[in-house]
Amino acid sequence: MAMNDVMAIVPFIAKMLRLYVQESAKGQASVYDPFRKWMDNCYRGVPLGALGSGSIGRSYRGYFQHFQIFPRMFEEKPILANQFSAFVSRPGGKSYSTVLSAPKADVLKGIDRAGIGSWDWKLKEKNCTYNGLFPRSWTVYDGEPDPEIKITCRQISPFIPHNYKESSFPVAVFTFTVQNSGSTPADVTLLFTWANSVGGKSELTGNHTNSRMRTADGHPPVTFAIASQETGGVRVTCCPSFAMGPSVPGGEQFTAKDMWEEAKNRGAFGGAPRASASSRPGSSIGAAVAAATTVPAGGMRAVSFALSWSCPEVKFPAGRTYHRRYTKFLGLDRDAAAEQLAHDALLEHMKWESLIEEWQRPVLHDKRLPEWYPVALFNELYYLNAGGTIWTDGLPPKKTSFASSKYGSTAMESFSLDGFHPGDPAADGILRAMATAEERLEASSAFGTAPLGDSEESVGRFLYLEGMEYHLWNTYDVHFYASFALLSLFPELELSLQRDFARAVLHHDPRPMRTLDGATVPRKVLGAVPHDVGLRDPWFQLNAYMIHDPARWKDLNPKFVLQAYRDVAATGDAAFAAAVWPAVYLAMAYMHQFDRDGDGMVEKTAAPTRPTTSGPSPASAPTPAASGSRPSRRPPPWRASSATAAPRGTSSSGTDVRGACTTPSSGTAPTSTTTTAAARTAGPSWPTSSPGSGTRARAG
Incomplete structure (x- = not known):
């Protein structure tokens, strides 16, 4: 850029900064925040969720990041307690365990060794392969954590063309296929942990419980639900609450370290406490679901998990509040909606996947198209999910008021x-x-x-x-x-x-x-x-x-x-x-x-x-x-x-x-x-x- 061009835009930059300062001083939303530092996004994978109900990103390295639940709010930093983990034990006392995530060293820096830092972060990234084709992705863990075990995680969200019901659901399903190439049966436990947080500093604000979550800064509450499908060959147990940090002196908290040790040693939860009281400011809590199965030698088993979130209200800075599209089908009760979403997703995701395959098949099988074209065509649709999209139920806002001014009351109303x-x-x-x-x-x-x-x-x-x-x-x-x-x-x-x-x-x-x-x-x-x-x-x-x-x-x-x-x-x-x-x-x-x-x-x-x-x-x-x-x-x-x-x-x-x-x-x-x-x-x-x-x- 020539110096003349640089000098020409300096006044504009100064005006933008002044506008930002003026709007911030009034507590108003600003179109652009010049001081926000954005994290490197090169590790992003296919996001979770469908249309207009918020989205959660998932890195191809396995961790969850880029939380976008509220309008205009993007939390880039990963929450490391949100993980899938695998535990394998075989006859003769052989056992293996690892978190199915490979964050870089700078991401792991500073985590509490008495909390999630005590987990087994031993995944070898060279043994992992990721493929994404929105709204699905596949992650293969070949020889992890057991050299004779191959785990494939298939992720799917209900982004279904011409579907105006399920395509509004804030939910995702993860189906793990476990293959045992060894000569002995393997007892496998897959663990899904989730922190009570929407990203950023929200998990440390206190007053959180694992039945409902209160959020700061005037945002509506959010309820998360994690679940697994119990079948004849899969046993599901839950840890309703655990503390991320170490035990409090004189207290009886069940910590992240305790939770991990129980899953590792027993392959299931038995004596975990019920849902705890609200978390204290500066501390955070989480929950876990474990699905255990036995994979015979040369055999295969499938285990499915669901993640849902329910934030039925959308509130804008001027005060109007709308209801999201999915509330038309699931109602306004956050907890009930989150549970129903997770339940229905576990039962219906195969049908969703069939519809998605039917939509994508003609393009994927068209030999006239270059190899890169289908990937670009489908993956660029991520923005309809993760681009801050909002889909309302179409009803009037909860709070409605005319703007009183010398121009009358018609200025803010639509024709x-x-x-x-x-x-x-x-x-x-x-x-x-x-x-x-x-x-x-x-x-x-x-x-x-x-x-x-x-x-x-x-x-x-x-x-x-x-x-x-x-x-x-x-x-x-x-x-x-x-x-x-x-x-x-x-x-x-x-x-x-x-x-x-x-x-x-x-x-x-x-x-x-x-x-x-x-x-x-x-x-x-x-x-x-x-x-x-x-x-x-x-x-x-x-x-x-x-x-x-x-x-x-x-x-x-x-x-x-x-x-x-x-x-x-x-x-x-x-x-x-x-x-x-x-x-x-x-x-x-x-x-x-x-x-x-x-x-x-x-x-x-x-x-x-x-x-x-x-x-x-x-x-x-x-x-x-x-x-x-x-x-x-x-x-x-x-x-x-x-x-x-x-x-x-x-x-x-x-x-x-x-x-x-x-x-x-x-x-x-x-x-x-x-x-x-x-x-x-x-x-x-x-x-x-x-x-x-x-x-x-x-x-x-």
């Missing part, structure tokens, strides 16, 4: 298109929909979120972050590239997300927002597709991006139009097309202000926006409102007259619709010649059937 009738002229239909929305906002029933059309199914609402370090929900310009995965695998979620943005196009929030380039602009302008659906209060406070004015970006509106058309073409959903049409029309009309010479191409301006194709810009062409100007106080935009609104099939002259839904006095602009131009109302016809007549088809 509905229920009042739109496809037979109306387009602009008139839009204004009718807005008038209906205003009336609903003035009524007490306006609290919460309304569906975009009567046909919207209750598949919930979906969020994912632009990046783990860049906390913006549903950033639309990058969703443009990622959306094909959702459309192909979970088309109803893609349509739900698109409906949210269609609502947002008809949303106007005049509250002033200060951008980093020094301008004061409305938070959300009518007709503009938002950059994102927010950070502190998703769906209600749009555009957490504040580097530049999002209303001046020239790629967002065309991307919305293209995606809406693509989604209709892929799903055949006429009801969806009819519902989003007013927003599509308005989004195209909004782009006219950027076509200053009427040639159907938006112009490239000095304003910092995404690159666009530029055309001639005559000096006499009208200039859009400057991005830094404060809009004048106008009547609510949906009050605008529709007397001169252009009917469907024609387009209006270029006009600035930043502050209000104005209509031209005369004249029409040339029809657009490209799909990324201003308004193309003479393009492909949209369905005009009633919302209830649409059909749905799976894509991909």
